[in-house]
Amino acid sequence: MSLANTDEERQMAELATRLFADHAPPSRLRRYRDEHDAHAYDRGLWAKLVELGFLDSALSLAERCVLAEAAGSVLATEPLGVSWFAMDLMGPGERLVTVAHEPMSRRPGVVSSLDHLVRRNVAHAVSADVTLFTQMKGDEVSLFEVAAGHEALKVEAQQRVDLHPAAIVCVDSTRLPPPVSLSAKAYDRALDRATVVLCAEMLGGAQRAFELTLDYLKTRRQFGVLIGSFQALQHRAARLFVELALTRSAVSAAARADESTLAVLTSVAKARCGETFLRVAEEAIQLHGGIGMTDEHDIGLYLKRAMVTEHLLGNGDEHRRRFATLSGF
């Protein structure tokens, strides 16, 4: 199951799936945690992904989504999503750039104060060469490009529940370099594209958590039979399948949206993905029983990632509100 539609996309999906399976098992997240590795990604694998063209500026949004889905299925931490987001804001480049953007509750149209330049959940901020701060100014957005080590910059690694690398970042607003200006419309489009990529990653995670659970139902025996033969459990699994099918349609449509439908389809997809990923991961643990509760088993990592991604780039409540506004009610 993949978001790929064309032969070319399918080849990309296969390549990415193989690479991540070989080099990025979910279990490495526990290792990063136990070794206090604040970077928490594999720089060798990242160099390989870049070399293979994963950051090619010619990739379509659908192609990015195909790759993100593969990454999400193993909970990969390599900075794909944030690099694409930065690329959409300031063009392609060699450096690792992270985006310290405003929370979803402050979309364009709002003027935010400079005092608010403290940002949480900034992905890969510890490793980034550049941190890009965004600031709303009505119809425009200011982008402040701050290099690592800049005297105005303070980065504090977060110990976030999903074990993906993130940090709290502050800048001293009096010592910022002069900003570059972007139209709110262009910024909103970039933010939507980043959100759709996150949705693809979430779909990959939800799909994999479901498949791991299905495997468990087909191997675990109790009362002398496979637990997957019990109708109560079969129906729960089938429910998840229905849920995933509908959410997959939303992500697939958003990945191929045109300019006029991108905003509304993004909010449809993000609202659905958050609910689906959480529900699948919660059910996955229940269906795994006791082993699903242990730190040793990977399935718990999916639940943690589901909770975090639900709240990145706008949660379900916020996206339903935006959907209503865009629909005229």
Add this chain to the structure above:
Amino acid sequence: MDEIVKWLDENAPTELLGTSRGGGAFDGYWGGRRAVDSTPARLRWLEVCASRGLCAPTWLPAYGGAGLSREEAARFEALLRERGLPPPLVGFGLAMLGPVLLEFGTEDQKRRHLPGIASGQIRWCQGYSEPEAGSDLAALACKAEIHDEEIVLTGQKVWTSHADVCDCMFALVRTSTKGRKQEGISFVLVDLEQSGVERRRIRLISGASPFCEVFFDEARAKLSDLVGGRDQGWTVAKALLGHERTAIGSAIGSQLVSLEKALVGAARQHLGVDDGPLPDGLLRDAIARCLIDERCLALTISRVGQSDRPGPESSVLKIAGSEIKQRRHALMMRLTAGEGLGADDDVTRDWLRSRANTIEGGTTEIQLNIIAQRVLGLST
């Protein structure tokens, strides 16, 4: 296509322009000799379309169709939608029986039955369920004895939608009691206009319903109207159910625009605001949730529902479509409750009627079994 556009502009009855509710496979004129929903405009629209085979655009001209490709047919349907025109003809013949006759029927059966469907002359109903064979459909017992070229039917069918206004029935009957219960079933076409057939309507909790009971007392059918071979009806029956689930799902999925208007309009009336964001955040969220789910269903239909032979994924559409519809009607009750909750209000009847959606066409539980066993490979 330019020619079709011109033809449409010249022939589409002006009374029907802008009248389609966009309800998909079951929203339009049903045809048949006992038609109760005909109007002069509908009859004229049916006639001009049928004369060009456009009621069944993808069927061959020899079977009453227009021989269009899938893409061409989709473009024709889009032209109708743009003009708010209802399809010239809807029903079980076009959506369900036709596709299985094309797949399983003999050349003689196709030539005798498809043109009557495509012209709207013959309206068909579905004789599947029986009092002792609901979810366990293969337990059906309606007896069929074969004498030379004739089949003699004795037994009862139930939940037969619209049987009282139909001309013919495609029915599952028992031609053998040996072996597995699925192996003695035949799929037969029966003319309902004969002595030996009795039809009675069933009243539901909504106060009205399309459902009937049909009793056969030595009713007759032709041996040449056995589809797919003697005792081989189960395969045909399952293929038809796939078409039915897709049609039910898509009928629901294609009502997006009118649905949004209805929900938002009811909310505005309920809250007393003409425009702007709805001031009740909880209602606004509930409506957004409902419309987002409807949108996902419509997107799923266009993603998976386009094959000629719907597979087990049609169960996804059936489950999601029927449950989303129930939530929508419950929400409409919430938005209109202030008007008095009248037993005869359309909103009330629609809400009660929607409770049948998760039962008819194979219960949700049966669909979950199908997904678990045939798609996910979980064995019993």
